[in-house]
Amino acid sequence: MKMKAQPYDIEVGRYEIIVNATDADELGIHAGDRVQVKNRDTITAVVETTDAIIPPGRVGIYREAWEALKTVPDEVVEVIPAERPRSIQYIRKKMDKQKLTSEEMHDIIADIVKGNLTEIELTSFVTASYIYGMDADEIEWMTRAMVKTGDQISFDTHPVMDHHSIGGVPGNKISLCVVPIVAAAGLLIPKTSSRAITGAGGSADLMEILAPVSFSAEEVKKITTKVGGCLVWGGATNIAPADDKIIGVEYPLSIDPRSQLISSVMAKKYAVGADTMVLDIPMGNQSKIATIQEARKLARDFIELGDRLKMRVECAITYGGSPIGRTIGGGLEVREALTMLEKFEGPTSLIEKTLAISGMMLEMGGVAAKNEGQKMAAEIVKSGKALRKFKEIIEVQGGDPKITSEQVPVGDKVATVLSPQDGYVLEIFNKRLVAVCRTAGAPHDKGAGILIHKKKGEYVKKGDGLFTIYADKEWKLDAAIKESLRDPIMFVEGMVLEKVQVV
Amino acid sequence: MKMKAQPYDIEVGRYEIIVNATDADELGIHAGDRVQVKNRDTITAVVETTDAIIPPGRVGIYREAWEALKTVPDEVVEVIPAERPRSIQYIRKKMDKQKLTSEEMHDIIADIVKGNLTEIELTSFVTASYIYGMDADEIEWMTRAMVKTGDQISFDTHPVMDHHSIGGVPGNKISLCVVPIVAAAGLLIPKTSSRAITGAGGSADLMEILAPVSFSAEEVKKITTKVGGCLVWGGATNIAPADDKIIGVEYPLSIDPRSQLISSVMAKKYAVGADTMVLDIPMGNQSKIATIQEARKLARDFIELGDRLKMRVECAITYGGSPIGRTIGGGLEVREALTMLEKFEGPTSLIEKTLAISGMMLEMGGVAAKNEGQKMAAEIVKSGKALRKFKEIIEVQGGDPKITSEQVPVGDKVATVLSPQDGYVLEIFNKRLVAVCRTAGAPHDKGAGILIHKKKGEYVKKGDGLFTIYADKEWKLDAAIKESLRDPIMFVEGMVLEKVQVV
Incomplete structure (x- = not known):
């Protein structure tokens, strides 16, 4: 059918017409349904229909399709029914619990x-993958497909190190220490990170400060080759770009299918050319992985995919x-x-975790002897080498290396x-902490966050500060205070969580 | 956050902002995510984000939300984060294979x-329902919820008859004969039908001619009370409106979950006040139900839901x-x-099926003795009563009762x-027939369709007509001829379906 083209300037992430x-x-x-839209070029686009916005005889063309067609308003284009992509059959196959082949996954x-x-099609793939899971073959094929459909880096020297935390624990700023330590030891570590989706800040949000x-x-490769490491945002690299689109469906459903988690992490590491990596699996009843059995299973799955x-x-x-x-939250972290890095000072949980993960990498990378990695990592920090390396990285990424x-x-x-009474801090509710940080403005407002004065097991007196909320804006601070009072964030021994009284 | 309202005049089927x-x-x-948008009124809307179309400080408001807010361009509205609807948790529950309660389903x-x-949320509900199915409780609850969330009719006299075919067989025009026969026998039959989605024409498409x-x-009730029956389009009635939205997801995925099929049919019948119905389950390797076992299982599920x-x-x-x-296709059917109805003449498959279904209804409705229904139905047609009743229905719906x-x-x-050779017709490929009808213009072009000259088991001579394609437009006829030659539609004994030659 011949129709007059009309721009419909909305970005929809695909070729679409109305x-x-x-x-x-x-x-x-x-x-x-799909149609082919033809002028000098031909594209296949998804159809939306309307009773009102577009009159008969005209075709509204969304931004991506408009740019691809290089048409002009009122140009006559031809619209004819087209076949659906074959991949929809493969999604159906997954919905019917059949194993996909490597080609189908690709x-x-x-x-x-x-x-x-x-x-709709993407959601049904994600939902079916969540429900059935994937076997080791499918996970490998999905990983390889995610790598192939994006940009890739390869380095001339090896090993190329990387590390990753599967997340779920607040305040996990260790990449800012681990990357400089590993790079200062002479190893390559092209670290890409994500931004926070539901958290208070990803490593990319922190480094951006x-x-x-x-x-x-290509720039990631250049930076890493020059100073040994980097701390960049994965989302800008076009590395494993499928991941972002899949997350776009998982986020509103609040799901994080295991198969998807594993292949997404490994695809990003594989694509930057990493050959040696340490995976941090935080375990605990408030994190993503509740039991040691689950954590071990996940570890095995990662190691198996690594082998493949x-x-x-x-x-x-x-x-x-x-x-x-x-x-x-941002600046505080x-x-x-x-x-x-400056003084080799700080909370034990930060120092120990940094040294443990760095130490494993130094040993795997062959620069420290077995069981000597942690000690070497500590020396690299103490000697000031880690700080100097971090400043080199900051400088080559375009930041101010003189910052303290x-x-x-x-x-x-x-x-x-303040604490309402004397007693030991028995519990800190991580998700509530994060919710208050977000209400205070994190991760967008870089100054927003929480400083915890008393952690689990510490003794607190009535009227002592439990934690301090920081915000860049007065109204966000007010909202965060309100949010912090809505449900308890810490549980001090003997504290009544809520009073339910019959009057 | 205070933002300036900007109309974004697109219909999206929900409250949405950008x-x-x-x-x-x-x-x-x-x-x-969801936000609340406030001016004098408050609505909850889903958020889309853009890098370009809407500048910072402004909020684009899609048509439905714009109309609900009754705002004006550049009015300052407040946008604040809101909670997700509880139903999303219930969808997650279904994704995790847990049984829903009646309230959750509602x-x-x-x-x-x-x-x-x-x-995304609707698709994941449909996909999870497709994968896990639903038990008899859930199907009942879904049916009742579909009824309650739309308009309902109740009649003062009983029984109220209805019939339905689960579809999948082309040329199934029997409602046009069954409704008048049943109504002519003095029974009420408020028949709502669908339009074709993937077929050549639903009963509503046919009656519309x-x-x-x-x-x-309300009008359905009035018409039925007046002349005993009607043949209307269910989509216009606001009866069980959830169904259309769910089909909007099932169609692009080419799925038809059993639980959804059953509750959709029964909700529509229950909502028009029907208490007695005959369900037609076409069975065969080309229809939706391939085996007698499957057909019986489906029949039992319908009967059980009926009991409930x-x-x-x-x-x-x-x-x-x-x-x-x-x-x-339209006019031909x-x-x-x-x-x-005029002459009690026609193909045996049409006459027999019409009389069988009508006969069951006459017996269930208590106007024919056991095993006498089919005979009575035949007499109602022969006597001209069915034709007169049909013309009454046509007239009260606003059509021309004099039409022949x-x-x-x-x-x-x-x-x-034409047949390329002598032989018996061994097979007719239903889906191919429908594809050619649609290419010829059905269901949109009312004159488009196919007249079959030779059916299965009939003998055909080389050069005899196998079938005739009708179209309203020359270019669609051409396309349909091309489509009919692409893959065989009928198989005549001894015919070579395709030659694959090595040259």
């Missing part, structure tokens, strides 16, 4: 990256029941991490929550 | 109807391997059905496909 329902009837198509992932699938973090894959990809993977099961260090921990800005709107 | 990614960051929200269906769920079919629930809803349900398992009658079968328009662009 036609009047009468024309859709005439063409024998429905919303969600087709699905490639169509996700190209924007060939609608939100010190230097730019958006680089292409010829990557050496070791896992550290760590304590995830309590925040790492005493700070959560960066201060704590910098202080640790005191200079890192934190919010000037503060409020301290 | 904000700049910077503002989303500032608010700590992501695409798919919340999900109510949120679907109100447009409170995003496409003779009279308007869009009526409210206090509806009397009987099922007819019919032959679905071949089209009903010799016509497929209406002609065939009218001829049957010859006057029903059919396409004037025709082409007959």
Whole structure:
């Protein structure tokens, strides 16, 4: 059918058009069907229908399709029904509990990256993968497909180190210490990180306070080759770009399918050329992994996938029941991490975890003898080498290498929550801490966060500060205080959580 | 956050807004999250984010939300993060294979109807329901929820009859004959039908050739009370409106979950006040139900749900391997059905099926003795009572009661496909027939369709017509001829389906 093109300037992440329902009837198509749109070029697009916005005889063309067609308003284009991508059959196959082949998995992932699938089709793939899981073959194929459909880096020298935490524990700023330590020991570590989705700040959000973090894959290689390491945002690199689109569906459903978690992490590491990595699995009843059995199973799955990809993977099961260090949120976390590199001072949970993970990497990377890694890591910090290396990294990424921990800005709107009584801190509710940080403005407001004065097992007196909320904006501080009072954040021995009284 | 309202005049089926990614960051929200939007009124809407279309400080408000807020361009509204609807937790429960309660099912269906769920959330509910199925309780609860969330009819006299075919067999125009026969016998039959989604024409598409079919629930009651029966389009009635939204997800995935099929049919029947119904289950390797075991299982499920809803349900398992009658598509089917009522003439498959289904209903409705229904149905047709009743129905729905079968328009662009050789017709490929009808213009072009000259088991000579394609438009006829040659539609004994030669 010949139709007049009309720009419909909305970004939808795929080639999409919108036609009047009468024309859709005439063409024998429905919303969600595919059509070919032809002028000098031909694209395949998904159809939306409308009763009102687009009159019969015209076709509304969304931004991505408009740019691809290089058409002009009112140009006559031809719209004809087209077949659905084959990958939809493979999604059906997964919905019917059948194992996918390597090629089928690749087709699905490639169509996700190209924007060939609608939100409905992508969601049903994610939901079916969540319900059935994937076997080791499928996970490998998905990982390889995610790698192939994005940019890749390879280094001329080896080993190439990497580390990753599966997350779920607040205040986990250790990458800011681990990367400089490992690079200072002469190993390559091209570290890409994510931004917070539901947390108070990812490593990329933290590093951004010190230097730019958006680089292409090629730039990541250049930076790493030059100074040994980097701390960049994975989202800017076009490395394993399928991941972001899949997360876009998982996030609103609050799901994190195991198969997807494993392949997403490993694809990103594989694609930056890493061959040796340490995976941190925080375990505890408030983190993603509740039991040691679950943690071990996950560790085995990572190691198996590593084998298949010829990557050496070791896992550290760590304590995830309590925040790492005493700070959560942007500037506060960066201060704590910098202080640790400057003076080798800070909370035990931060220092121990940093040295343990760094130590494993130094041993795996062949620069420390067995059981000597942790000691070597401590020396690298104590000698100031780690700090110098971090500043080199900050400089080459375009930040100010002269910055000190005191200079890192934190919010000037503060409020301290006091203990209502004497007693030991028996529990800290991580998710509540994060919720208050987010209400205070994290991760967007870099000064927003929480400084914890008393951690689990510490004794507190009535009227002592339990934690201080920092914010950049007065109204966000007020909201955060309100949020902090809504449900308890810490549990002090003998405290009544809520009174339910019959009057 | 205070933002300036900007209309974003697109219909999306739910309350939705779009904000700049910077503002989303500032608010700590992501695409798919909910916000409250406040001016004098408050609505809860789903958030989309953009880097470009909406500048910071402004909020684009889609049509439905715009109308609900009654705002004006540039008015300052407040946007604050809101909680997700509880029904999303229940969807997660279903994804985790847990049984839903009656209240949870109702919340999900109510949120679907109100447009409170995003496409991602709705799709994951449909996918999980497809994968796990539902037990008899859940199906009952879903049915009741679908009824309650739409309009309902109740009649003062009983029984109220209904019939339904689960579909999958082309040319199934029998409702046009069954409804008049049952109504002529003095029974009430408020028949709502669907339009074709993937077929060549639903009963509503056919009836529309003779009279308007869009009526409210109240009008359906009025018409039925007046003349005993009607043939209207269910989609216009606001009866069980959840169904259309769910089908909107099932269609692009090409799935038809059993639980959804059963509750959708029964909700529509229950909501029009029917208490006695006959369900037609076409069975055969080309229809939806391949084996007699499957058909019986489905029949039992329908009957059990009927028991729970206090509806009397009987099922007819019919032959679905071949089209009903010799016509497929709008005007051709209406002609065939009218001829049957006018002269009691027509293909055996049409006459027998009409009388069998009508007969069951006459017996269940208590107007025919056991085993006498079919005979009585035949007499109602022979005596002309059925034809007179049909014309009453056509008239009260606003059509022309004087119409005769010859006057029903059919396409004037025709082409007959001839047999390439002598032999018996061994197979007719239903899906191919339907594909050719749709390419010829059905269901949109009312004159488009196919007249079959030779059916299964009939002898054909080389050069005899196998079938004739009708179309309203020359270019669609051409496309249909091309489509009919692409893959075989009929298989004549000894015919080579395709030659694969090594040259």
